[in-house]
Amino acid sequence: MMNDASQAxxxxxxxxxxxxxxxxxxxxxxxxxLTAITARIATSAFERAVxxxxxxxxxxxxxxxxxxxAERVRDxxxxxxGPSIVRAVRELxxxxxxxxxxxxxxxADYLAYAAKAFHYEQLLLIDSSGRVxxxxxxxxxxxxxLVAGPLADxxxxxxxxxxxxxxxxxxxxxERYGSAPLPLAFVTCPVLDEGRLTGVLALGLDPQRIxxxxxxxxxxGETGEIVAAxxxxxxxxxxxxxxxxxxxxxxxxxxxxxxxxxxxxxxAEGTRGYGPLIDYRGVEGVGAxxxxxxxxxxxxxxxxxxxxxxxxxxxxxxIIGLSLATILGVTLAALVVARTISSPIRTAMAVAGQVAGxxxxxxxxxxxxxxxxxxxxxxxxxxxxxRGLIGRIQHSSVALMSTATxxxxxxxxxxxxxxxxxxxxxxxxxxxxxxxxxxQELVRTMTEVNEMAGRTGAMAADxxxxxxxxxxxxxxxxxxxxxxGTKLAAISERAASINLAVTTITKVADQTNLLSINAAIxxxxxxxxxxxxxxxxxxxxxxxxQTAVASLDIERMVKEMQYAVSAGVMEMDKFSEQVxxxxxxxxxxxxxxxxxxxxxxxxxxxxxxxxxxxxAQSQGADQIREAMVRLAEGAxxxxxxxxxxxxxxxxxxxxxxxxxxxxxxxxx
Amino acid sequence: xxLLTFSVAGQPYAIESRQVIEVLPLVPARPLPQAPDYLxxxxxxxxxxxxxxxxxxxxxxxxxxxxxxxxxIVVEIDAEPGTDRGCxxxxxxxxxxxxxxxxVRSADEAGAMLPxxxxxxxxxxxxxxxxxxxxxxxxxxxxxxxxxLTAGLAxxxxxxxx
Numbered sequence: 001m002m003n004d005a006s007q008a009x010x011x012x013x014x015x016x017x018x019x020x021x022x023x024x025x026x027x028x029x030x031x032x033x034l035t036a037i038t039a040r041i042a043t044s045a046f047e048r049a050v051x052x053x054x055x056x057x058x059x060x061x062x063x064x065x066x067x068x069x070a071e072r073v074r075d076x077x078x079x080x081x082g083p084s085i086v087r088a089v090r091e092l093x094x095x096x097x098x099x100x101x102x103x104x105x106x107x108a109d110y111l112a113y114a115a116k117a118f119h120y121e122q123l124l125l126i127d128s129s130g131r132v133x134x135x136x137x138x139x140x141x142x143x144x145x146l147v148a149g150p151l152a153d154x155x156x157x158x159x160x161x162x163x164x165x166x167x168x169x170x171x172x173x174x175e176r177y178g179s180a181p182l183p184l185a186f187v188t189c190p191v192l193d194e195g196r197l198t199g200v201l202a203l204g205l206d207p208q209r210i211x212x213x214x215x216x217x218x219x220x221g222e223t224g225e226i227v228a229a230x231x232x233x234x235x236x237x238x239x240x241x242x243x244x245x246x247x248x249x250x251x252x253x254x255x256x257x258x259x260x261x262x263x264x265x266x267x268a269e270g271t272r273g274y275g276p277l278i279d280y281r282g283v284e285g286v287g288a289x290x291x292x293x294x295x296x297x298x299x300x301x302x303x304x305x306x307x308x309x310x311x312x313x314x315x316x317x318x319i320i321g322l323s324l325a326t327i328l329g330v331t332l333a334a335l336v337v338a339r340t341i342s343s344p345i346r347t348a349m350a351v352a353g354q355v356a357g358x359x360x361x362x363x364x365x366x367x368x369x370x371x372x373x374x375x376x377x378x379x380x381x382x383x384x385x386x387r388g389l390i391g392r393i394q395h396s397s398v399a400l401m402s403t404a405t406x407x408x409x410x411x412x413x414x415x416x417x418x419x420x421x422x423x424x425x426x427x428x429x430x431x432x433x434x435x436x437x438x439x440q441e442l443v444r445t446m447t448e449v450n451e452m453a454g455r456t457g458a459m460a461a462d463x464x465x466x467x468x469x470x471x472x473x474x475x476x477x478x479x480x481x482x483x484x485g486t487k488l489a490a491i492s493e494r495a496a497s498i499n500l501a502v503t504t505i506t507k508v509a510d511q512t513n514l515l516s517i518n519a520a521i522x523x524x525x526x527x528x529x530x531x532x533x534x535x536x537x538x539x540x541x542x543x544x545x546q547t548a549v550a551s552l553d554i555e556r557m558v559k560e561m562q563y564a565v566s567a568g569v570m571e572m573d574k575f576s577e578q579v580x581x582x583x584x585x586x587x588x589x590x591x592x593x594x595x596x597x598x599x600x601x602x603x604x605x606x607x608x609x610x611x612x613x614x615x616a617q618s619q620g621a622d623q624i625r626e627a628m629v630r631l632a633e634g635a636x637x638x639x640x641x642x643x644x645x646x647x648x649x650x651x652x653x654x655x656x657x658x659x660x661x662x663x664x665x666x667x668x
Numbered sequence: 669x670x671l672l673t674f675s676v677a678g679q680p681y682a683i684e685s686r687q688v689i690e691v692l693p694l695v696p697a698r699p700l701p702q703a704p705d706y707l708x709x710x711x712x713x714x715x716x717x718x719x720x721x722x723x724x725x726x727x728x729x730x731x732x733x734x735x736x737x738x739x740x741i742v743v744e745i746d747a748e749p750g751t752d753r754g755c756x757x758x759x760x761x762x763x764x765x766x767x768x769x770x771x772v773r774s775a776d777e778a779g780a781m782l783p784x785x786x787x788x789x790x791x792x793x794x795x796x797x798x799x800x801x802x803x804x805x806x807x808x809x810x811x812x813x814x815x816x817l818t819a820g821l822a823x824x825x826x827x828x829x830x
Contacts, residue, residue, distance in 0.1 A: 517771070541770075
């Protein structure tokens with residue numbers, strides 16, 4: 001089953017995997033190529049759009065500002081040629097030196113009106129020597145000299161010089177004068193009175209109008225802005241308020257060496273361009289730049305890269321998302337299709353596996369009507385037919401089994417009966433055989449007994465004669481033994497008395513020895529006088545020693561004799577007792593023998609008759625035995641035949657059992 | 669010199685016969701309570717009570733067998749051994765039980781094989797002599813008993829003597 005399962009898994013993987021692979025190949029490769037091309041085209045289109053917007057905006061603003069500057073200069077020139085201005089210069093210059101010139105009231109009103117009408121913030125009348133004759137704003141008071149003093153190097157002084165020298169109107173740079181809140185740029189126009197330069201009209205422009213123009217961020221999105229700046233010594237000075245730094249005008253300086261100043265520096269140096277940049281905040285951006293000759297400013301129109309390329313990024317994300325969604329969809333579709341195809345095959349495999357394992361109950365669930373449905377239907381039909389067939393075989397085998405069992409039981413029973421019969425017959429044969437043998441043995445034994453009885457009678461008669469002689473001899477022997485014992489006892493008694501004598505001798509010898517020792521000691525004490533006595537004492541001791549030795553020998557000999565005698569007495573006693581017993585037994589045996597002889601002589605005659613009868617009986621038993629043996633053989637043969645039959649039945653039963661077992665593997 | 673020979677544990681020993689007063693047959697002794705094992709008791713000798721000492725046990729051997737040759741050697745010792753107090757000292761008589769007391773033998777003093785040994789606890793061992801092919805150890809009866817025992821016994825003897 002495990003193998004089947006893994007096989008099924010392998011097939012499923014194979015079908016599903018191949019479907020998935022080809023689905024992905026067919027669907028995704030063209031899609032990917034198309035998407036790549038489209039994305040490339042769209043990206044370049046977006047980038048070009050951004051570039052066009054920025055470049056056009058820069059060009060538009062530049063031309064607008066240039067037009068504005070030219071208009072201002074033209075207005076100024078026109079005003080300077082007006083008779084009111086010429087007359088005012090003439091009258092104010094005629095005032096005596098040393099006293100400030102004071103304009104008449106109507107003249108001042110006119111000048112104020114003219115400035116307002118042409119959108120000028122300041123109006124100065126300067127005589128040819130550089131003295132201020134009239135000032136609309138007291139930030140530059142009347143009487144101030146432009147040639148000397150604090151304004152000598154100012155933009156106003158430069159413009160005055162240029163107007164006086166070139167006799168042309170011109171626009172100067174912005175500069176802060178006195179305590180004015182905003183810087184001013186002056187349009188300086190020569191005032192000619194009858195072809196002669198009498199003074200210069202200076203009209204102050206504030207940057208508000210320019211800023212207004214540059215603060216229009218239309219078409220620049222959320223982060224786009226316009227930066228104007230001029231070169232100033234070592235840095236670039238921003239001249240407009242910025243979208244992200246409102247107060248940057250004339251305050252923010254970007255060092256020339258920094259990355260942040262690269263684009264605006266190129267603009268201020270007069271170059272036109274477009275490209276990526278880093279702005280004053282350090283943010284990556286993209287911008288177009290150009291030069292404003294009237295103001296000698298650089299103009300930079302820029303936008304943050306994040307916003308400018310937002311669409312490009314969005315497009316990229318959209319492509320990735322769409323690709324993923326496509327892959328997912330294709331995969332799912334492939335899986336579903338694969339499952340649709342492989343599922344019925346798996347079902348068929350499972351059913352086939354169950355049938356192979358012997359389970360025929362498997363139900364097939366047919367859900368489709370395509371080729372796989374037809375396959376499942378065939379399998380179901382096959383299983384159903386197989387089930388019916390196996391069921392019938394099982395029924396038949398059960399019936400066959402019970403029949404075989406019944407036959408076997410009957411045969412066994414019959415065999416048992418025959419066996420019992422055979423066994424009984426065999427027992428009978430054995431018994432008859434035993435009787436026959438016993439009879440024969442009995443006949444033989446009787447014959448022998450008869451002979452033995454005859455012989456015994458003769459021998460018993462001989463024995464009785466011998467026994468009479470032996471009895472007499474034994475009696476004599478018993479008498480001799482008794483007298484021998486008596487003599488031995490006497491010897492033992494004598495030996496005891498000898499022993500007593502020896503003991504006495506020993507004691508005497510001991511005393512003598514003691515005496516000799518003491519005598520020797522006394523002799524020693526007697527000194528020289530005792531020497532002779534010492535010799536005597538020594539002789540006495542020697543004598544005593546010899547005596548002691550002799551007495552010891554006697555004592556030992558006597559003891560040995562006594563021991564021998566007493567042993568002899570004991571043996572004699574035992575012997576005489578045995579003799580007496582022998583005599584008694586011989587007498588008894590002799591009596592019995594007499595009786596036997598009489599009896600044997602009586603019996604011997606009758607044995608002959610008995611033997612004859614026994615012989616006849618033995619012959620009869622032999623005949624019976626032969627008949628029984630034949631009977632037993634018949635029973636045995638019958639039993640053998642039955643046994644064979646039984647064995648055949650067992651084989652049949654085994655065969656049926658095997659069949660049943662085989663069939664029982666199937667579950668229906 | 670005459671030596672009275674005897675044996676202890678099969679080995680031959682001897683006492684100078686001039687120290688011996690008499691040899692007696694083995695006599696029964698009355699045991700003394702709390703006495704050392706070699707002090708067998710007291711016995712009567714010629715109307716006097718005397719201590720009886722087992723030589724075998726005194727020499728560290730098993731007690732002797734009761735034989736005819738096992739006899740009592742009566743000796744006289746100084747009350748205080750090792751000192752010479754002259755005739756004023758009351759001599760002490762002892763009975764010594766020994767085995768195989770059957771002979772008095774002569775020995776040449778020049779044939780002494782070994783001078784007296786000085787073993788601690790066995791000061792009674794005197795010279796060893798060669799007699800008739802045997803080495804005989806001579807016992808000095810004066811040093812046989814410990815000094816205090818001798819003194820105690822001598823005191824009793826003195827009482828009796830006075």
